[in-house]
Amino acid sequence: MAAITTSIPASTPQLRPLNIMRDLPAVADLVEKCFASTMDPEGRRYLQQMRDAGRDNSFLRWADRAVDTVSMPLSGFVWEEDREIIGNVSLIPYHHHRQRIYLIANVAVKPEQRRKGIGRALTVAAMQKARAHRGAGIWLHVRDDNPGAIKLYEDLGFVERARRTTWHTNTDRNATSAGSGVTITRRLSRDWPEQEAWLKDLYPGMMSWYHALPWLSFRPGLGPSIYRFFLDYETRQWAARLDGKLAATLSWQPVHGQSDRLWVGFPPGGSERALMALLVNARRSLAGRTSLVLDFPAGLATATLAAAGLSPRRTLLWMEAVETSGGA
Numbered sequence: 001m002a003a004i005t006t007s008i009p010a011s012t013p014q015l016r017p018l019n020i021m022r023d024l025p026a027v028a029d030l031v032e033k034c035f036a037s038t039m040d041p042e043g044r045r046y047l048q049q050m051r052d053a054g055r056d057n058s059f060l061r062w063a064d065r066a067v068d069t070v071s072m073p074l075s076g077f078v079w080e081e082d083r084e085i086i087g088n089v090s091l092i093p094y095h096h097h098r099q100r101i102y103l104i105a106n107v108a109v110k111p112e113q114r115r116k117g118i119g120r121a122l123t124v125a126a127m128q129k130a131r132a133h134r135g136a137g138i139w140l141h142v143r144d145d146n147p148g149a150i151k152l153y154e155d156l157g158f159v160e161r162a163r164r165t166t167w168h169t170n171t172d173r174n175a176t177s178a179g180s181g182v183t184i185t186r187r188l189s190r191d192w193p194e195q196e197a198w199l200k201d202l203y204p205g206m207m208s209w210y211h212a213l214p215w216l217s218f219r220p221g222l223g224p225s226i227y228r229f230f231l232d233y234e235t236r237q238w239a240a241r242l243d244g245k246l247a248a249t250l251s252w253q254p255v256h257g258q259s260d261r262l263w264v265g266f267p268p269g270g271s272e273r274a275l276m277a278l279l280v281n282a283r284r285s286l287a288g289r290t291s292l293v294l295d296f297p298a299g300l301a302t303a304t305l306a307a308a309g310l311s312p313r314r315t316l317l318w319m320e321a322v323e324t325s326g327g328a
């Protein structure tokens with residue numbers, strides 16, 4: 001890899017901090033233009049929030065004071081030329097185990113202005129700010145089909161930590177599978193030790209600052225049941241058994257305003273027949289819910305997930321900035 005230079009020229013008057021009182025509508029337009037071909041419903045919802053926020057004065061006054069404490073894209077940098085915003089980066093803080101982790105997002109440069117170093121300068125500015133605020137980690141997510149951006153981030157010292165595919169499906173009361181020999185029951189208390197180990201493997205702790213697995217909702221026992229009852233937390237869990245032996249688990253949790261989430265527990269090299277039977281069973285049992293989403297390690301059981309009626313929506317690299325000797 002080429003030498004990592006994480007500094008920006010001293011004189012770059014075009015680069016300035018995002019002014020949320022003023023910039024949000026222009027940033028929303030830029031982000032929409034740059035991500036149009038890959039934007040999913042969640043992305044469109046997020047853009048709408050940005051536009052609504054840009055119109056709401058009371059929100060802006062509050063947000064102006066809360067920029068570094070709230071997990072929303074309220075802070076970042078823009079590149080402005082002739083009063084036009086042509087580049088943007090958002091810096092989003094996440095609070096996790098008393099530490100602050102920063103997510104760099106919405107790196108976008110107007111198509112006609114690319115390959116002039118603007119994307120790089122914006123990303124470096126965001127990294128410098130995260131380091132100045134003593135962020136315990138700096139992360140970003142980039143699609144696997146975006147080699148230009150991946151190269152940009154690698155050159156700045158980001159390394160790939162995980163590669164995850166988001167799968168979507170609908171529910172279907174007629175869904176069937178030829179999962180012969182697989183018995184599906186509700187998840188039993190005694191299934192928990194194996195299920196917990198499988199979940200920890202498939203949803204590693206290093207991702208939990210962003211995607212916290214709802215452990216308390218899934219754990220058996222009186223304490224977690226009381227917790228679920230009082231918080232009105234709805235979950236359903238199933239177990240698949242082969243010859244009486246636990247082979248895979250599936251947990252379901254609705255998420256307000258978003259697609260319901262599925263969480264698979266599955267051992268390395270486990271029976272994909274069991275996994276398929278569980279997914280098809282969930283699509284049938286949850287008929288009436290609109291859509292289900294599963295975040296899963298890229299490349300794992302892809303044919304089985306597709307055969308169960310799931311479609312891959314996108315694959316993201318999770319990249320983390322590593323400290324460099326001449327770091328920002």
Ligand SMILES: CC(C)(COP(=O)(O)OP(=O)(O)OC[C@H]1O[C@@H](n2cnc3c(N)ncnc32)[C@H](O)[C@@H]1OP(=O)(O)O)[C@@H](O)C(=O)NCCC(=O)NCCS
Pocket residue numbers: 034035106107108109110113114115116117118119120121141142143146147148149151152153155
């Ligand atoms: C990715 C993006 C922000 C890059 O912005 P940019 O201003 O063109 O990037 P830079 O000019 O600073 O590029 C720095 C380096 O990154 C790499 N790079 C950037 N775009 C590249 C491309 N399309 N192909 C290959 N390498 C690329 C190169 O190494 C480049 O250095 P070089 O021009 O000296 O070869 C811009 O292409 C964009 O807005 N894309 C659409 C939105 C997007 O995908 N954002 C990333 C989301 S994670």
